[in-house]
Amino acid sequence: MPDATDNRFANPAPDDPAHLVIQGDWILEHYAELRRLVQRLRNTGTRYVQANLQQIGRLDTAGGQLLTELLGSELIQQLATDAESLPEERRVLLARIASSLQQDPEPQPRHNAVFELLGNVGKHTLIQYEHVRTLLAFIGLTLVGMAGGLLRPGTWRLTSIVAQIEQIALNAVAIVALLTFMVGAVIAFLGATVLADFGATIYTVDLIAFSFLREFAVLLTAILMAGRTASAFTAQIGSMKANEEIDAIRTLGLNPLHILVIPRVIAMMISLPVLTFIGMLSGMLGGAVVCSLALDISPTMFLNILQQNVAVQHFYLGMAKAPLFAFLIAIIGCMEGFKVSGSAESVGEHTTSAVVQSIFVVILMDALAALFFMEMDW
Template sequence: MPDAENRFVVRSGDNPDLLVIQGDWILEHYTELRQLVGQLRKEGETREPDLSQLGRLDTAGGQLLTELLGSERIQSLTDEGGGLPEERRILLRRIADSLQGKNERPPSHGALFELLGNIGKGTLSFYSHVVHLLGFIGLTLAGLVSSLVRPGTWRVTSVVAQIEQIALNAVGIVALLTFMVGAVIAFLGATVLADFGATIYTVDLIAFSFLREFAVLLTAILMAGRTASAFTAQIGSMKANEEIDAIRTLGLNPLQILVIPRVIAMMISLPILTFIGMLSGLLGGAVVCSLALDISPTMFLSILQQNVAVQHFYLGMAKAPLFAFLIAIIGCMEGFKVSGSAESVGEHTTSSVVQSIFVVILMDALAALFFMEMDW
């Protein structure tokens, strides 16, 4: 037997089935211990260990000892005591748990089982998210009703500041985007309708599409990408910096301070931006009609007044507050879900944008079906 065995591992003379562990199993002796453990494992050492004469022990030595004896035997020794102090039993037990978890591999199943498992996880995640969203909507509505009956809780300054950030700073991009989309629709309409000699109906196409759908939909998608992400990032950063906990410590309600002003500001701002988008889209179509179709602005307005009822304007504007409420709710809810790291802030910001756009398009499709069934 090599000298290393005499220093750290000794076969008991009184009991040949007993392996006595002795000496200091620490990082300083790591190289020597590693060679010894490799040699004993190669020999297939299966004797019962005796740890009563063990000297100093640290994490490196505990890992080598666990590799020599095995995780199950270490667990058994620590459960029985084995003549070890409590702190050493805890150290060895945790090392054994760690190595056992690392060595265990999940059973491999077929692709069909993995697909069904992923579908099940996705379904449960979707159900959980819907429940949280409905609960957060309920809390927000209750907070809105509570603030209406208590004017002292109104935060006018916060609402005005949010309106400036949401609406005033977004007028340019909304107007530019809807103007270009209106021009594109006019070009497409003129190209298609020219084959039928009905280019004059390009005005009707532009008016119907923007008054009913495009203005509110494009504006809502822009707000989902611009404002919902800002809400999530702002509230998520406050959550990560424990500012929300500080608000609760002061006896204040974060819902009243952070969520309701943003929801009210969004519900005021989105209809205004939608109206601006309608005007810009019609203006873009009118410019193309004037330059490419020889339809003067006067004729454009005359056709618009004769053929397009004001009902379509009302239907488009009616969807704006609903979209605004859902976008603000999703943005704020994802902000409160942030766990505390910068990575979590980024993940939930992305999630809020995706969810907001999905919900906006879904609700717009449902509204279009409802309006069609009602013959509006």
């Protein structure tokens, strides 16, 4: 134990070694000397249960931290609460220092890697379940709103629907036509390469027609709309949410679902079948060009083979998927927009989420439709 006569900062009480009398200036200027003192007193193993701070001189944050290390956070908290003779600013300082030291995180116990993996799988399963539940609820709200609109045709916002059709369909015709044209040409080259080994290059026409009428035209167009339009819906509605414009719509007594969601859903359900039809024509045109240049299949022969070998039902099956894909893409884009919390970062996160979810749902529904058509022998 340090001798009381040699210590000008802290001395045990004469009748109680666990009672420490604090004195002198506990400030940054004396930090090195105070640090050595605190270390010596802690090395004695004495647990101080009481302290007298009335004789203390100046005190700053550095001194308060050392004092808390010496006496402990609990005793400092008690002194800051009960020592009414201390000035208010010193009591607040000591209380905050003790509180901050008490909040140091304890080291987390190490868990088994298998348990952590199972925990993460369970957590993400619950997140996906909640997301599917929210999506189904939003689909239900939209269907109810659209059914109510059928009973009240005067509530349709035709101007908004036409404006959305222009943005969704007219502005996307060029990119859809170009993409499907190039994919049709690639499929024709691939079919010619593979079928030439069997002397059946003439069936390249059937390959192009079946693939674009049933699958590629609607699938490529839907994926383009998922990346182009679903992200636009999320960004537009999310920005309105961040700027509190949706709250203003509700304040005016209007339903954001009728103003923002239903016009976009209807416009998408009109636009995607039209773009799908353009994609079918463009894809087969690309295949016809390759067939004419590389396989000596003239356009007249190409059309004759189409008429003889390809039934019109394949066109109907491809077009039947377009409204379903359009509905899901528009719903997901709008729903993610309403989930935006208000910051620009949130807008970006939900925009990315809308694109990923839309593409995933489109491919999933296309796979299920293909299985269903196969089982029905269509």
